[in-house]
Amino acid sequence: MKVSVISRVAQSLTSRRGARIWVGAIIVCIAILFGALSSLEAPARSDSSLVDGSDSAKVQQILDENTTSNNTTALLVATKADSSALTNQDKSALDSQSKALSEGAKVTGGRFLFSDDEQAAMLPLSWSTVSTEADKQTLQDIRDWIQQNPVQGLDLRVTGSTAFAVDITNAFAGADFTLLAVTVSIVAVLLILTYRSPVLWLLPLAVVGIADRSASLVANLLGNLWGLSFDSGVLSVLVFGAGTNYALLLISRYRDELHKTEDHRQALSKAWTSSLVAILTSNLTVVVALLTLGLAVMDDTRGLGIVCAAGLLIAAIFVLLLLPPALAMSGRKAFWPLIPRPGTEIKKENFFGRAARVVMLRPGLNLTALVVLLLVLASALAGTRIGLSQTEQFRTPTQSATAMEQLSAHFPAGEAQPITVLAHADQVDALNSQFAGVENVKRVGAATQVGTSDWQQISVIPEVDPNSAAAKELVTELRTLTADQEQVLIGGQTAAQLDSHQMHLRDLYVIAPLIMIICLVMLGWLTRSWRTALALGLVNLLSAAAADGLGSLVSSLVFDAKALDVQVPLLAFVFLVALGVDYTIFFTHRVQQDAQDLELRKAVVQAASRTGSVITSAGLVLAGVFAALATLPLTVLGQLGLIVGLGVLLDTFVVRTLLLPALFSVLGSAKRPIFGKSSSSAEATAYSSALKESEINA
The missing domain is CATH 3.30.70.360 (Alpha-Beta Plaits)
Known part of the structure; x- marks a missing residue:
């Protein structure tokens, strides 16, 4: 997109007449959207844990088709x-x-x-x-x-299975409203503390709130059209968190321009133009990363990725197209009582600038120390177990989980949930002999015919708890024993849990590398330097691993969980890498702009001073809204919120504040430019001119 086009759009959004037209047009679009989609109900959450095409799913299908009862x-x-x-x-x-x-x-x-x-x-x-x-x-x-x-x-x-489904439904009864209320409260409080204005916080909160409702309606439409299963609570958390981050960045740039420009509309136009690349790069990185979840085998992961990608795209659209006209119509008075005006002093170097300057005195040593710190935190993953049992899914006691624990404690462990084996009649005797000698097999039941089909059903009763890791290992061993025998299927509840576990890990191994590639491509496009992009990508990956390690340790203390839910590693990786790169993009883009006119180290210090407060505020908002997931009673959401929240804080206070300045200093010491020429050079030059005019020096 050419700069002239960006400038015309910015002027249209902020001019007296244009702002009113934009607001009016968007209100009409919102009214149409709400009217057309408000009657749609959210698709029901899937109660089945069966993986399409798995042995356990095939067993259940055969039993359903051939059972008269x-x-x-x-x-x-x-x-x-x-x-x-x-x-x-x-x-x-x-x-x-x-x-x-x-x-x-x-x-x-x-x-x-x-x-x-x-x-x-x-x-x-x-x-x-x-x-x-x-x-x-x-x-x-x-x-x-x-x-x-x-x-x-x-x-x-x-x-029983139906009882667990009922308890999950009851756990979410009213939970979406509670989560939304907690999320809005957290965002409101943090915005008030950030802006110190009784008025200004209402504008971004209202815009993001409308975006959230619009995203929910579009998600319901996509869910019903494509049969997607997703958690609307996670969608709201993402929209509020990311949308507020974009708004904070835009308003921060707007406030800086108000210190230099008398006309608030011109100041807003400049702010919109200078922050557009950072917001779009950040948003598209997260959107494309979430869309890769569409490649997942697991329905819940696939559905969540698609609707969250749509939700974040909607959030960016509203922040870029509705918030600027609203700010233009409000004028400077929206910042009351701390109204920024030309001539008022802008602090040249704050805490974040001083921290960057200190780190860059010995950049190599400090960079090494920070990398070692992240590696130590990441090393906690080595002892992390993946996979919760059925009774560990709830953070608060439920009837189904408590009764299942009592059942396992007082009755033979495998009687309630036997392993189901389907085979043909000529295979039964051989299978009985094979299974009888397997460790942890208590007994093998007599074969019974499945309806009028050719299948014979054999129940294998394990000696161990059917929800335990040992039971899953037993299923794996039985499948290995029968791998060379055709027409032998092993299913049941334990087998279904094993299949789900394996497919979630498969999704992690396939999708995680794709997300890293996407982040590298976007960072390469932003910096126009693959050397810099690769360094930033590795830092982002290390930060995500450190957050996972720290989160797993804290989770074991906060939730008394012996393992991470199998869904958590992939979802946490997506959110940590894709959302964590936001702050890297915001900071790097500002350094890139300032480096057009300043020596690199001075540009880093100035960028740290100018972006420190807004990125810290954005990090606190995002960490806060993810922490809101802890209000829900499911362990998976509590663990996800905790890990992502800690990861965002780690990115905010360690990576962006300390590690990135040291990294840029080390990269710059190689006497090679760390940024290449880009199509945004004209915009960067215009921004540099504005810095000259306002006599802002490092």
Whole structure:
């Protein structure tokens, strides 16, 4: 895009007549969008953890197609409130409760099965399936009936796959509103502290809020059109975080120009022009990185990436096209009481400039020390385990998780969730012999025919907890044993968890390198120097690894989690690398502009002074909104928010404040230019002229 075109757009957005036209046109577009899409509901979250094309998915499909029974099952687990053994009176009360429950909740239940230690009882429940939502309602009706008809001295809880699905749904009930309220509150407080104005913070918050609502509507449309599954809470966090960052950068440049220019519209036009490249480069980097998640095998990862990419694009559009006219119409008075005017003193060098100057006194030593610090933090990843069990998915106790833990504690571990093997009749005897000698196999059940098909079903009962790593290793061993035998499929809940785990890791190994390539390309385009781009990319990668390592350590303390959820590594990598590079782009672009007129070290100090406050504010905002994910009860979102929040703070206070100035000084000492010529040189020259006119010196 030619500079003349950028200048004309900037003048149109900020002129007296143009600003009103832009605001009016955007309001009309918003009204049309809201009217057309507001009736669309968000697509339902997928309750299935099955991976398309996996053995576990094939097993479930064969069973569904060849089973005449259309029933859903759940398990009712009963224990004493004081964990003592069940008495004969308790057992009689439970048998009576079983009969009453069958009649009251319209389900089928037999007699309670009692554990060998007499401390727990289990009752299988079943009912006719109509739909997934109907199953969830039936499960909730069972729980409501139990709550209304308690058995004195006993705790009764329902677990099973449907129960876990209900608990996840309940966990998100009202959570989106809570998350949005917390996010808005955090952004509002930080904007007020940043601008120290009772008025100015309202403009970016309103613009980003409208962008968030627009992004949600577009996400619902894409989700319904393409069958995408996504978390709207993460979408809102990204839109608010990134959108506010863009607004902070734009308004910071606007405030700088107001100190030099009498006409506030001309100042805003210059600010928009000088910040456009940084905002677009930052936004497109994140958008393209998120779009690579569309290559993921896992539905939840693929859907989240696509809708978040659309959401961030919408956020940038609103900040670049709606916020400037709003600021132009408000004028200088929006900054009240600290109104910037020409002639008022601009602090030449603040804390961030002094920090950059000190670091560059011995850049090689300081750069080495900071890299070692990040490597030490990243080394914590070596001891990090990936994968949470089904009962570890919730940060707060739930019926399904608690009941499953009690079931595993008092009954044979694998009885509730056996490994399902499908084979042909001529293979059954050989498989029984093979499986019987495998470690951690308690017993192999008799083969039964699956409907009228040629398949025989064999249940392998493990001795270990079906949610444990040992159970997944057992599934892997069974699959290895049968790898040379055709028409043998191994499925079940444990196998489904293993398949999901493997595919999430596959997505990480495939997509993470693509994201790094995208960041390198964007940094190369910005700096026009592959040497500089490669150095910045490696710093960004190291910073992300350090944040993951630090986050995993803190997560084990804050959430008492023994591992990271399998979704966290990829999502954290995407957000840390793609969002973390934002601050590198903002700072590098300012150094690039200032270096047109100043010696490199002076340009770095001046860029640090001018961008220090805004990047710090942006980092605090982004870290704060991701920390808001901790308000949700799911471990995966809490871990994701914690790791990304810590990573953003690490980028803000260590990488951008200390490491990048040292890196630029080291690169500059090679007597080779660290920036190449770019198409934005005319814009950089214009900016340098403005610096001369305002007599801003390092």
